Amino acid sequence: MEISKFQEMMRQLYFHRDSERGVAGTYDWFVDETKELGEALGSKDKKALEEEFADVLAWLASLANVTNVNLEEAAISKYPDRCPKCRQKPCKCTF
Amino acid sequence: MEISKFQEMMRQLYFHRDSERGVAGTYDWFVDETKELGEALGSKDKKALEEEFADVLAWLASLANVTNVNLEEAAISKYPDRCPKCRQKPCKCTF
Numbered sequence: 576m577e578i579s580k581f582q583e584m585m586r587q588l589y590f591h592r593d594s595e596r597g598v599a600g601t602y603d604w605f606v607d608e609t610k611e612l613g614e615a616l617g618s619k620d621k622k623a624l625e626e627e628f629a630d631v632l633a634w635l636a637s638l639a640n641v642t643n644v645n646l647e648e649a650a651i652s653k654y655p656d657r658c659p660k661c662r663q664k665p666c667k668c669t670f
Numbered sequence: 671m672e673i674s675k676f677q678e679m680m681r682q683l684y685f686h687r688d689s690e691r692g693v694a695g696t697y698d699w700f701v702d703e704t705k706e707l708g709e710a711l712g713s714k715d716k717k718a719l720e721e722e723f724a725d726v727l728a729w730l731a732s733l734a735n736v737t738n739v740n741l742e743e744a745a746i747s748k749y750p751d752r753c754p755k756c757r758q759k760p761c762k763c764t765f
Contacts, residue, residue, distance in 0.1 A: 576672060576673055576742055576745070576746055577671060577672055577673070578671055578672070578673055578676060578727075581673060581745060581749075584749065584751055585749075587759060587760060588749070588752070588753055588759055588760050588761050589753075589760065589761055590760075591760055591761075592761065598711055599711075602707075602708055602711060605704070606704060606708070609700070609701060609704050612697075612733075613697055613701070616693055616694075616697060616737065621739075624737065624739060625739055625740075625743075625744035625747065625748075626744070626748050628730070628733075628734055628739050628741055628744045628745075629744045629745045629747065629748035629749060630748070631730060632673075632727075632730065632741060632744075632745050633745070633748075633749055635723070635726060635727065635730070638707075638723075639723055642711065642719065644716075644719060644720055644723050645720075646723055646727060647671055648720075649720035649721070649723045649724045649727075650671070650676060650723075650724045650727050650728070651671055652720065652724065653720075653721050653724035653725070653728075654676075654679065654680075654683070654724060654728055656679060657683070658683055658684075664682060664683055665682060665683050665684070665685075665686055666683050666684055666686075666687065
């Protein structure tokens with residue numbers, strides 16, 4: 576599934592709630608999901624881990640919707656098949 | 671671009687570093703990027719905001735790579751074009 580299609584699906588599912596909640600409220604929910612992902616990293620439950628990854632991506636898409644950002648275009652623009660810092664693939668940054 | 675293709679691009683660009691850094695270290699970097707995204711939400715610089723969204727997605731993909739999770743399959747499995755809680759589109763959860 577394309578990144579843009581997933582973002583559009585999140586819009587159709589949740590924009591009525593995301594827009595009411597607003598940017599700050601949606602970011603807070605997103606951060607809560609990143610913490611749940613962090614907790615799931617230590618679990619042996621692979622299915623639960625996968626669900627937390629899905630939730631973080633879903634809330635990132637919701638946050639992109641309420642801030643009017645096209646997540647796919649942003650991703651391709653910054654990462655055009657090479658490292659944005661050293662411009663190489665694979666990355667050869669020496670930091 | 672498909673979610674899986676973006677994740678594979680991140681693997682080709684960064685897996686040599688991500689795998690050395692490990693799960694916990696990669697999660698720490700991911701969290702740092704989510705904080706930068708939060709700071710950018712208050713900015714009027716749209717380009718900077720888009721870059722922070724790109725970075726969060728990139729680090730989420732890196733974290734998926736080091737934990738052997740297919741981000742696209744996880745997302746589609748949890749969000750099959752309807753809300754995973756109320757099973758409707760758009761979501762009609764009453765919480």
